[in-house]
Amino acid sequence: MLSKMLFILLHCVSLHYLLNVVSTSKLVESNILEAQNYGFQHSSGICHLYNGSVCIEYLKNAYVFISPNLTMNDLEEKLKAAYGVIKESKDMNSNCRVYALPSLCFSSLPICRTPERTNLLFFANVATKTQHVNFSTNRARKKRFSKTSSKNAKIFLKRKSVVSYDNNVFGTDISSQYPPTRESENLKRICREECELLENELCQKEYAIAKRHPVIGKKLPLEECQSLPHHKDCSSLGITIDVDNTEDCYWEDGSSYRGITEVSSTGKTCLRWSWLMKEISDFPELIGQNYCRNPGGVESSPWCFVDDTSFERIIEPCNIPKCAEKMWLNAILITAAALFFIVAIFSVVFIKRKKAYGMRNIRNINTPNADKNIYGNSQLNSIPEAGRISLTNILEGVPLSSKNIEKNPLLKIPHLTLQDVEFFEELGEGAFGKVYKGQLTQSSGTKMFVAIKALKENASVKTQQDFKREIELISDLKHQNIVCILGVVLNKEPYCMIFEYMSNGDLHEFLISNSPSENKSLTQLELLKISMQISEGMEYLSAHHYVHRDLAARNCLVSDGLIVKISDFGLSRDIYSSDYYRVQSKSLLPVRWMPSESILYGKFTTESDIWSFGVVLWEIYSYGIQPYYGHSNQEVINLIRSRQLLPCPEICPSAVYSLMVECWHEQSVKRPTFSDISSRLRTWFDGHIKMNSLNT
Template sequence: MNLQYFLLLLVRYIVFIAFKDNYVWTKNSTHENNGLNQISGICQLYNGTICNEFLRNSHVFISPNVTINDLEDRLKAAYGVIKESKDMNSNCRKYALPSLCLSSLPICRTPERTNLLYFANVAMITNKYSGNETRKKRFLLKDPKNRHSFLKKKPVYYNDVFTNDVSSKYPPTKESENLKRICREECELLENELCQKEYAIAKRHPVISVVGVEECQKIPREKDCSSLGITIEVDDAEDCYWEDGSSYRGIENVSISGKPCLRWSWLMKEISDFPELIGQNYCRNPGKVEKNPWCFVDDQSLDRSIEPCNIPKCVDKLWLTIISILALAAVAVVLTSVLILKKKSSRGMKNIQSINTPNAGNNIYGNSQLNSNQDTGRMNLNSSIELVGIPSKNMEKNSLLRIPHFTLQDVEFFEELGEGAFGKVYKGQLTQPNKKIVNVAIKALKENASIKTQQDFRREIELISDLKHQNIVCILGVILNKEPYCMLFEYMANGDLHEFLISNSPIEKKTLLQLEFLQIAIQISEGMEYLSGHHYVHRDLAARNCLVNEGLIVKISDFGLSRDIYSSDYYRVQSKSLLPVRWMPSESILYGKFTTESDIWSFGVVLWEIYSYGMQPYCGYSNPEVIHLIRSRQLLSCPENCPTAVYSLMMECWHEQAVKRPTFSDISHRLKTWYDGHVKISNQNI
């Protein structure tokens, strides 16, 4: 046994024997002795199990009102809640246990001095004010000024031991004692960036809050602190990037236009998915959404703007080095040749007076101006509707000619509906040539968009220009003569189907009839039958992407709105694009394979949404858990009051083998048959 620890136990025993009666009074009168007992504490050797990895052979600070066993039980209960939580991000989860352990059991730097101080305080207070002076003692303990005045009168040995220690002025507490607490910088990174949502939940949770979550603002800034192991990924020697720059960890923090980069956590909500962004404002490419590292910058016309960073590509640097070496070698060869020619001319040989050179203006590669233009904007995702096959060369030109063209003077912008991949989507009014005014949804391309983004915008016009069906939201016209370029769509008064279902659910004390459920499903299936018949794959069929008009008219759309209310419906799989995994079959999740058959799977999930009044599929499960459920064939259960035949159709749509799923034509036929049957029964009842 450690000699110091043995002496410590001996001192504690002697003090306890000498003042055991008074110490018992102190321990049993916590309701009268708030000044000492509830805030002070002692250091004990940690002998538990749950925090053994972080506190092995360490003395930890314990309040005298609890024991290590009590804290151990609380920690086990709190960690059990965390392990079962569906809201805990995987990058945050690994810091949960060390954070709980080091918060509730801070390490004592000087355990012997802390414990001597505690028992010296107990001894002096109980000895000085025993017997008939109980009331005076209680008064002194409750008044900090009187307690401080009293402590000045402590014996000589007390001053010798604690003269230069901050603890000598007060009984040892978590705030005043010489403790090794969690590093404040790491605590703030967890609370404000990496585990922002988790911290907020923990502070309110009845089991976790009992253990005690650190208030980061109250922790002193010290170099000697308990680290949680959070590292900021930075390599100041890295001055170029490979491939798309997603692995770049250099310290460039200025955009290509010279604007300083903003801190990622200020503007990026999903920073917990990208631990390489915490605590910094360096250029990065999280999720490979761009072709090179970028960052957020201040923009006077926008709340936020993104710009690429002026970082060279490592391959380019390598080639530049090779070219420089070759150029130097070429210069050396030329100089050598000149010297040889001079020698020959000195021997009487004639100099070459002129050399015919080819005309450099006739470049066989043509005008390279377009090829040299770089896409400096953020990469935009196209509409999820995709045409299977290769369009003809004149398709875009013919499509643009067929669509009515309007000017900005023909359109009046109203409220903002959301923001998509190309820019904002607004509600507005269009004045047509016949002076008729109609409500429209305006999909606007953000101003000063890159050439690549403009091409994607026109590509979408090309794709949807030929779509004409009563259950597809059709394009009414375009504005392409002046920025902002816009696509104009018919406006659907009742919003998206997801919101419509919720607003007509039992939660709102409303219900839909079985005929209305079938009416909604039939319209979506007929719209998808039309799309599949024209070789289109939607890729994001869901209730949120179907719009509802008056008279229960439902039409398929995809404005790609990135509203916060639907952010949980998408998940970044293996650092690729955000994907709606709750609506996707295994072949799409694992291999990125999108087909009409994968749209049929999604339709089955939409049916489930309809009959469950807009509930989120696999509600309560995290996105990684949903992927596991789908792969292991643990599918959605039958919604309440859903007919057996309809649920059987859902299960057919979710067949593991894509070729065995029903076609949209078959689905439409079966839904119409059921609908007609319900109508006949209703008429007979009348």
């Protein structure tokens, strides 16, 4: 009779877990309690749905293995105490601290792969031991235990139809040892490779302290890495080895190099860092590898330890080229190929023209002499060729035809004299020379404030050509959100470009002076108005195939009435020197406003201007904070390359930040156009105006 009741109990519990594991966890708890009260507290472990709080991030909705003589509440209290010690510990490295809690959770509460089977083993063990109970002395307790279990079994048999007992639950694919333990059970435990990395490399000191600590190692079952099985389905702690297989050169001192070169300059194989550097917790880039690195930037290039017959630490540099040298080599090869291609084209054209000229000579044997040419005397022989007028030609007053005046942008701009301009104060110094605030006397006699961009005296021919080129580029730009040129002074040094003067200075300073730190603030409507004007100015520039290359708040000017216009006086390279970075002795680059294709390949397009506009939006809503503030320029380059985007400013609406993120799309073709950006900002701006009108 007793054996029959025990079989029914075992059958009911097996049905319960096979049919409804989650919803019937209370039955498991009650049966465990009954079993423990009945004298089987030392029998085996059990799988339990995690319902604690300490490890909820890692074990939510998971069934975990509770070892014999322990309960979920016991483990939860021990985990709380252990984690409290870790949080207050000053001996733990920050790179190690992030793995402390998941390591504790997965060690103390390994996840059950097959909770149904584990719990069946538990109750099977209970049933087996029950047969040896003394019936004369324990009849009352046995009857109560059997009655309670049978009652619970009947409840679940009513829910589901009775099914035959499945012997495959105890199949050969998992251990069927009695009782189920951490070693015998089919558990998902910490990945052995990650455990060894923590214990032997990243957290070597911390692991040693934790294992002998009275609140951690003495109370919780910490995993022994060597006893962990090699299993693909394991609980990962999230440790990643920082490696970039495509990186084949290094910048600056190579401290950011993450390539896979593992041979020194003499051809010796690099040794694993953890073998010779006992404390590498400050340098997570060395974990689990022997690749060339420069931890802490102590050397001038990547290096590694190599083996030596004297058994001493031998440090050798690695044979890795500098990226700048590689880029120059590539540039030389590309230039040589381009020159070869151009020479080949010119040769083909020259040969064809020579052949054609010979044919014309044959055909024109009987044509009239030059003085009788039916086309008359051409004026083209008496004036310079259109499009090749130099700044010197203009200054010397070379006579030009009306056709050339139409074609040459320099002649469309009003030409002024130094007597028309009065210099007031120096605003800064740019690429061509100094920039001044001044006053222009117009032909009508009225006076107006202007910004004067002067070419430094005795400038080289190349600088003069660049100055002339800039005048040509901006001569046709006419837009309400572009600082337009009013005239030029080219008759006498210093040669000048005259621009309209914006009374409130550059946008960066304007934002800072109107920020909460100055006990001021701008409304969302005003921030949108600023953003919309810049986008409309850039829409105009992009429509005219003009690439700005240096769009930033410092290069936008503000006038009365919150009128914002795009400019580039070149002041930034002087006043805002910290915003620029000289990459490998090249020209200064505003890397904080540049996408990776511009930083790595020098590629400037409308799409790179769109990326810069996203950063300008971030500046606007951050009240002029420097992008990636707190990071060096080299760190910024690494952040941009690894897609570490700027965070959302506190006062920025989610829709505007979403637009920023779109502007920072890794693929340039997927960034929105300036037309689309302007349309969206205009819609939001009009919506705010309507809301304000309704509120008033």
